[in-house]
Amino acid sequence: MSSGRWPRVCLDELMRSDADGSNARYNWFTKIKSSLLAIGAADLLEDMTSDRLGVKLNGLMQRYINHCWSHDVQRNCDSAFNPLYRRIVEFGRRQHYLGNHRNIHVERLLAQMRLASRDITRFYHKRVAYSIDGTMTCMHCNMRAVENAIHWVLLCPLYEPYRRHYLSSYIKPGKPLGSMSTSELEAVLCDILDVGEDNAKAFAVYNFVAQSLMLRAFSANE
Numbered sequence: 490m491s492s493g494r495w496p497r498v499c500l501d502e503l504m505r506s507d508a509d510g511s512n513a514r515y516n517w518f519t520k521i522k523s524s525l526l527a528i529g530a531a532d533l534l535e536d537m538t539s540d541r542l543g544v545k546l547n548g549l550m551q552r553y554i555n556h557c558w559s560h561d562v563q564r565n566c567d568s569a570f571n572p573l574y575r576r577i578v579e580f581g582r583r584q585h586y587l588g589n590h591r592n593i594h595v596e597r598l599l600a601q602m603r604l605a606s607r608d609i610t611r612f613y614h615k616r617v618a619y620s621i622d623g624t625m626t627c628m629h630c631n632m633r634a635v636e637n638a639i640h641w642v643l644l645c646p647l648y649e650p651y652r653r654h655y656l657s658s659y660i661k662p663g664k665p666l667g668s669m670s671t672s673e674l675e676a677v678l679c680d681i682l683d684v685g686e687d688n689a690k691a692f693a694v695y696n697f698v699a700q701s702l703m704l705r706a707f708s709a710n711e
Contacts, residue, residue: 528552570606573638573675577603577683585686593696602638602698603682610638613700621703629708639674641701642681645709646700655697656681659690 502517513519584644623637629647684691
């Protein structure tokens with residue numbers, strides 16, 4: 490493209506702006522440059538011809554996809570928001586439970602449970618909002634334990650009838666839950682939340698969570 494055409498003039502101006510370090514926030518050339526640098530393709534910036542870009546485009550796209558995937562995995566592993574999620578997520582592809590059960594309520598509640606914060610778990614189910622503060626002592630039993638996901642899913646006596654009815658087939662530890670360490674309980678909880686393609690398990694977890702939330706709200710007179 491000749492240097493006098495408007496697209497080329499605009500590109501040259503953006504390149505000069507990038508070199509000066511001004512208005513980088515709104516400079517799409519700066520964004521492209523940072524992406525190329527991230528995948529080791531900075532040499533393209535020296536010779537940006539349409540023919541060369543056309544030859545390398547598919548390879549560049551695949552390298553950038555791999556870069557984004559690796560970046561997501563690393564951020565997930567470094568995150569302290571939900572330490573359990575990295576142990577149940579299937580990296581690089583859509584999660585099996587999404588779109589597999591054809592029930593938006595099941596998928597939404599499973600997603601909220603799997604993505605819940607370590608400290609505060611918030612649920613929105615059938616136009617009702619629920620919130621469980623995992624840093625506070627459980628007020629629904631006398632165990633004097635914090636009401637985190639491990640406690641209310643696996644240990645709290647209030648939900649024992651629902652636990653036996655819905656989750657007994659999926660909780661098969663080698664020793665009583667009450668005598669397990671935190672890491673062992675986390676492993677049991679991860680196994681429950683990792684529903685995979687098991688429709689029966691997905692609906693069992695959904696029913697347990699939904700029924701437990703309603704019982705908790707009734708117990709707390711919310």
